[in-house]
Each structure stands twice: as C-alpha cells, then as structure tokens.
Amino acid sequence: MGSRVGTIHVSQRRFALLCILAYVVLAWAARFDMRLGQQIASLVYPLDTFSMYGGMPGEDRSHLLVRDAEGEVYRISDFRAYRCLEPLTGSDVRCAGRLGIPYHYEELIHYIETHQGQGELAVELITRTWDFPPGERVRTADCVVAHCTVAR
Amino acid sequence: MTARGAASALRGVVAAVVSVDLVSFPFSLMEARDIGIAHGTLNAFNDVLSRPVGSGVVALIGVAAAVSFARRAGRVLSGLIALVALGLLSTAHAQLFGSPWRHLFYSGLCLGGWLLGLAVTRWRGAPTDESYAHMGSVALLASAYLCAGISKMAFGGPAWLSGYPIQAVIVAQDGLAGRGVLNLYRRFVVETPAVASLLSVLTVGFELGAPLMILGRIPRAVVALGLVAIHANIYLLTPILYWQAMLLLVVFGLSADVPSAEIVQRLAIPTPSDTRRFAAAVVLLGLAAVLAVDHQAHRFAQVRAQGGPGRNVPAAPVAVANADKPMQPAAEAGVDPPAPPPAVSTPPLSRIGPLAVGQTIAGSWQVAALELRGDGFVVRLTRPQGHASLELTCARSVHRSPFDLGAAHIFYSNDVQFDDVKAAGLAVQELLRAAAGRGDVCDVLSAWRMAAF
Numbered sequence: 001m002g003s004r005v006g007t008i009h010v011s012q013r014r015f016a017l018l019c020i021l022a023y024v025v026l027a028w029a030a031r032f033d034m035r036l037g038q039q040i041a042s043l044v045y046p047l048d049t050f051s052m053y054g055g056m057p058g059e060d061r062s063h064l065l066v067r068d069a070e071g072e073v074y075r076i077s078d079f080r081a082y083r084c085l086e087p088l089t090g091s092d093v094r095c096a097g098r099l100g101i102p103y104h105y106e107e108l109i110h111y112i113e114t115h116q117g118q119g120e121l122a123v124e125l126i127t128r129t130w131d132f133p134p135g136e137r138v139r140t141a142d143c144v145v146a147h148c149t150v151a152r
Numbered sequence: 153m154t155a156r157g158a159a160s161a162l163r164g165v166v167a168a169v170v171s172v173d174l175v176s177f178p179f180s181l182m183e184a185r186d187i188g189i190a191h192g193t194l195n196a197f198n199d200v201l202s203r204p205v206g207s208g209v210v211a212l213i214g215v216a217a218a219v220s221f222a223r224r225a226g227r228v229l230s231g232l233i234a235l236v237a238l239g240l241l242s243t244a245h246a247q248l249f250g251s252p253w254r255h256l257f258y259s260g261l262c263l264g265g266w267l268l269g270l271a272v273t274r275w276r277g278a279p280t281d282e283s284y285a286h287m288g289s290v291a292l293l294a295s296a297y298l299c300a301g302i303s304k305m306a307f308g309g310p311a312w313l314s315g316y317p318i319q320a321v322i323v324a325q326d327g328l329a330g331r332g333v334l335n336l337y338r339r340f341v342v343e344t345p346a347v348a349s350l351l352s353v354l355t356v357g358f359e360l361g362a363p364l365m366i367l368g369r370i371p372r373a374v375v376a377l378g379l380v381a382i383h384a385n386i387y388l389l390t391p392i393l394y395w396q397a398m399l400l401l402v403v404f405g406l407s408a409d410v411p412s413a414e415i416v417q418r419l420a421i422p423t424p425s426d427t428r429r430f431a432a433a434v435v436l437l438g439l440a441a442v443l444a445v446d447h448q449a450h451r452f453a454q455v456r457a458q459g460g461p462g463r464n465v466p467a468a469p470v471a472v473a474n475a476d477k478p479m480q481p482a483a484e485a486g487v488d489p490p491a492p493p494p495a496v497s498t499p500p501l502s503r504i505g506p507l508a509v510g511q512t513i514a515g516s517w518q519v520a521a522l523e524l525r526g527d528g529f530v531v532r533l534t535r536p537q538g539h540a541s542l543e544l545t546c547a548r549s550v551h552r553s554p555f556d557l558g559a560a561h562i563f564y565s566n567d568v569q570f571d572d573v574k575a576a577g578l579a580v581q582e583l584l585r586a587a588a589g590r591g592d593v594c595d596v597l598s599a600w601r602m603a604a605f
Contacts, residue, residue, distance in 0.1 A: 007421055008283070009368075012409060014430050015272060015284055016291035016366035019265060021437035023295035024302070028444035031451070035191055035250030038455050039448060045239035046260030048252060050296055054303030055452070056311060057320035063327035075329045094571055097554045101324050103251065106187070130323040130342070132316050138343050143570075 023047070036102050062100035062129040064108045066150065067142065069122065076108045079150040081117030084125060086146035088112060095127045095143035119151035158407060159225065159282035165403045166266060166289065167222035169259040169396050170234050174214040176256070177241035178207035181248070188248030201244035210237050221263075226280035231267045235260060258296065258397040262404070265292035283409060287366065290404050294362040296397075297379060301359030306449040313356060315348025318389075325390035338389055355382055369408050376405020504529050505600030506583050514575035524604070528561075528597060533576055540573045541565035542580055546594035555581045560593040 027047040031039035042048050066074040087093055088109045099105040112125075125146040131139040185202035188194045200206040214237025220230035238260045246252040269285030304312045319342045322328075326338055341347050358378040365372040383398045422430075501522045502509050511519045513533065517540070521532035528545030542555070543563040554570070555562035555577035562581055564573045588596045 012284055012287040013366050016287045018433060019268060019288055019291035020295045020363050021441055023292055024441040025437055025444055027299055028448050031448055041252050045242045046257045046264055048257055049303050050254055050300035051303035053317055053321055054307040056308050057317055061320045061324055063324055065327050065329050073329045132319055
C-alpha cells in the first residue's frame, strides 16, 4: 500500500510538471497587443505570462500629483473639486511622455473630470518623475500639466 | 481532516473565490464600458457582456455553476461552465479596459488546474478522486509565478535585480505623496537601492522557485508563504492587493497531497515505457517553452529598439531635462533637483547639416547658434517670447525625448515647456528623418558633424 501511495505521488508530480510546462508553452506562444500595451495578453483566459512588471520601467516612473504654492505635494484624491485651465487629455496635453502608468493617469484624470467645481486654492497639477542615477541620490523633476483651483 | 474533507474544503475555497470574482465583473465591466466607448474598443461581443443584463446573466450562471461544483466532488461540467463564464467576462473587460486584470486570473488558474486533475482521474476510472485536481491547482498557481519570474529575466534581464524596477513601481503607483509610517517605509525602499535590490532578488527567487510547490508539503508551504510575504510587502509599498492570490496560496500552500483510497486502488504502477513517454513529453514541452519565451523576448527587444509605446514595453526613461521649477525652490526636502546639462565645450559653428545660423524653424523660431557637444550637437533657438535648445545625439542615455528618432535623441532644454518647443522639435526631427531616408539616423548625424568642421 505504501509503495502504491509513493507511486501515486510520483504520478501526481509528473502530472503537475506537465501542467506547468504546458501552461508556460501556451501562455508564451502568442502574445497580443491591447490599447494599454504591447504583448499584453495571451491566447485565452486564464493563460498569461504575468509580465506586468517584467520589463525595465520607462515612463512608468511618473505620477500625477497636486503641488501647492509652498511646493507641498498631495494626492489627486485629497481634493473634492477641481477647475483647471489647460486640457488634461488629448494630443495637446502637456508633459506627454511622462504621464506615468497610462491607466493610472486615466483614472486620476477621470477623478478630476468627475469632481468639477469651484475652488479657492491655486495649485499646479504636475507629473513628478523620479530618476535613479546609479550611485547617486534619487532625483525628482516636475512637469506642470495644468494650473487649477481646488477645494478640499 | 480526512483527504476527502480537505479536498472538499479546498474545492469550496476555489468556488468561493471564483464566485466573488464573477460577482465583481459586472461592476468592473460597467466602468470599463465607458472607457471602451471613449477609446473605440466597443464591439458586438463586449457590448453585450458589458451591459448589466449581459454581464449579470453570465455572472449568475457562473456562480450557480461554481456552487454546484463546490457541492460535490468530480463535477467537471459545472466547473467548466464557471471557468467559461470567468473567461468571457475577463476577455470582455480586457478588451474594453485595454489590458487584462491579472488579479482576477488566480481563481481561474486554480479552477482550471482542478478540472485538469479531475479529467485525469476520470480517465483513470476514479471520477470523484480529487488528489490530482489538488495537484493541478497547485501546478497552475505555480505556473503563474514561474511565468512572472521568467518575464522579469526575459524582458528585464539581470538588471531587474538591481531594484530599480521595484523603486519605479512604488513611485509610479503611489507618488510618495502620503503621510505616516507607511509613506516612510515606501520612501526608505525608494531611496535605498540595496533594500530594493534585495526585494527584487527575493521576488524573482520565489517566483522562479514556485514549481517546487509540487514536490511536497514542506517545499510547498515554504514557497507559498514566501510568495504571500512578497504580496503583503507589495501591498505595503503600493496600493496593489492580490488578495485572491494570497488566499489561494495560503490554502493550497498549507494543504497536503493525500491520494484517496479510490485512486490508490485503481492506479496502475508506471512501466518503463510510461517513464520514457513522460521524459519525452517533458523534453518536448520544455523545448517548446524555451522557444516560446525566446520568441516573445525577441519581439519585446524589437519593439524596445523601435521605441514603441506600451505599458509592458520598457522604453528608455523619459527625458527629465525640461523639469519645471516649483513655485517655491524646494520640491521635496532631501531630494536634489535634476542636474543641469553639461557645459558646451566647442566653439559655435555657422552650419551643421541642413541647419544654419539665422535659419527660421517652425515659423517662429530662429537658429541663434550651433555648437558641437559630445558626439552630437546643440541647436540654440530664439524667438521674441524666449529661448530654447535642442540637443541631437546618438549617445546612449537613460533619458528619452518625445522627439527621438530611432537611436538618435533630440533632447530639449529644461527652461522651456514642451508645448512651446514642440513645433521646433518636430521640425528638426523631420529634417533628420528626411536626411536619413531608410538609412541610419546616427550615420547622418555623424556625417553632419564631420561636414561642419
């Protein structure tokens, strides 16, 4: 009986190894482009290569923030009303190429667009980009997307 | 707990996570529908499935099937219906949103693995045995992490272990604008490359080691808990929570793989020819896996070389040269402003390539000076409203500009807004493009420099 159980364990592991290899083959065999990225989807659910953070980061080192006159930064969701002068979407949007993770930017802009209203505090909507030079301290650089008034 | 009881509990957990994911889809699809309409990705398939009635009906059928699957061992058809429902809703959502949501894949993976195992035991005459189903779920769960680890090595290479990607993910996901202890921890990791690197090594190590989970109870528990710890740490560092994956890792990671008496009695002892067939299958699948990964890595490298866009495409980091100053001098305590460009070291010239001092560019800009710098050159531009500079170079750089053309960078100066210099940058880019034709842009730049002396 004991040897049969051992045999079954071997058989189960063989089955599991074949499952793993077959999954890797099918998940990697074909990758399709989608709106938010290239080589982003496999053949069919639940196949995937789970490559979300596989590549070295490019423009994903930026994040949309609010900066006040003192240079303090806040999350977009820290404010409940926005009125901005410049466009936040489309080809004319400032700071193109450093807007951060596309879906994040879309979500945050969607938040602003659905929280329109008068505000008394003048702020700048910025994308902050982090730079990680080897052997040096982390640097940040801000790019002003729009000038806005906001309210909490 | 008996083997059958343990398997029943696992089946129940899988069905529960599947049901929660199914119920969440109609809500996610409603939001994704707006995104799809805005971006023109609505089609007949996702149109139906993103309407509340369509997604609700599919989700309801899927949940009913998942409940049926959970109630008794060996219900392949019920499980298959639930899996198809997940697949339909996930596909529609990915089309509309523009990317798959991977946190909703883990329930499908465990369910799919369970069904594969059931298919094997059914074929062997023990349709209600779930020991192979349990192993199938563990295997597909492990496959997901193995693929994640392979991705990091195939797309990022050894550089992924530097910690830089983890630092970038934290800042891109969080923005470091929060307050409190959590924000201090995030800043600490971002500003301490050694810690980020250690986290990278642990992440890749546990991901590539995930297949060890099939070897037995102890390696499975060690690897699964390691992966749970990584998920928990990711949640502390970013707002990304993969609770489905964590829950499934805990329940499967701490489970035993006890075969039932049913399968023990029915399973034939493997013969040498069985072993040979298995070895051949492993070699063939292994070879196919290597070829598939290599193919995608090559595609990825090609896209990167062309500077293609995309969330998953690691275009070189964007230029930060045009950083604005904040209204007040210090943007953040302890963080240095970007370094100024290096000083120009060569005398001015009157012409480089098609560019000449005094020439008008993009209507309003005039070329004020041309200067050699490094292996490229700088175009000083002026107009009544202000000045700007464009640097053309083929030097390798971690920075990137929207005007880049192939391997050539066209950086713009940090004292001007992108919108202001956009027309001039595009005009210079077009000059370079026209001169290069189908040739190498860097050869053109080099020829322009040589002719300028």
